Amino acid sequence: MAKIRTGRVGEQIKKELSLLIQSEMKDPRIGFVTVTGVDVTNDLSQAEVYLSVMGDEEQKANSVKGIEKATGFLRSELGKRIRLRHTPELIFKIDESIAYGSRIEELLGEIKKDETNE
Template sequence: MAKFRVGRVGEQIKKEISNVIQTELKDPRIGFITVTGVDLTNDLSLARVYLSILGSEEQKEETLKALGRANGFLRSELGRRVKLRHTPAIEFRFDSSIAYGSHIEDLLQQINQQSQES
């Protein structure tokens, strides 16, 4: 039963953090961000937020630093929007699955082109 609640709360946190980042944060260092997932601990004390960020490696690092500096604001906004007894701490991480999937798709297209040429 508790795992269903953790999943529901995680999805709500994902939705709210995505909304706050896109509408409330005005930092120019923050580029185009997609919140791809949220992992919550079972006691709801820590939320790992996975982000997909477009841009170069330098832009990704700057965006991550800017989000780290806005962590307190994001946590307070999350506490206002999601009614929980304790607002979880937020930890941001890169999600490289989209880039990895794109790389695999490119490799498959190259293999497909080579097989058609032979």
């Protein structure tokens, strides 16, 4: 039963954070950021937010710094939008799975091109 609730809360946090980052954040350091997932602990005290950031390593670092700087704002806005007794503490992490997947796709494309040339 608790797993269902944490999953629903995680999905709601993901949806609201995506909207907040895209529309409410004014920090110029934040580039194109997508919230790819949210893992919430069973007691709803912490939420690990996975972010996918387009750009090079410097842009990723700057975007994460900007978002971490605005953690208080994001958490307070989440508290207003989602009715919970305690708003979870937000922990931001970079999600490398999209870049990893595109790299594999690129390698498979090269292999296919080499096979057609032979």
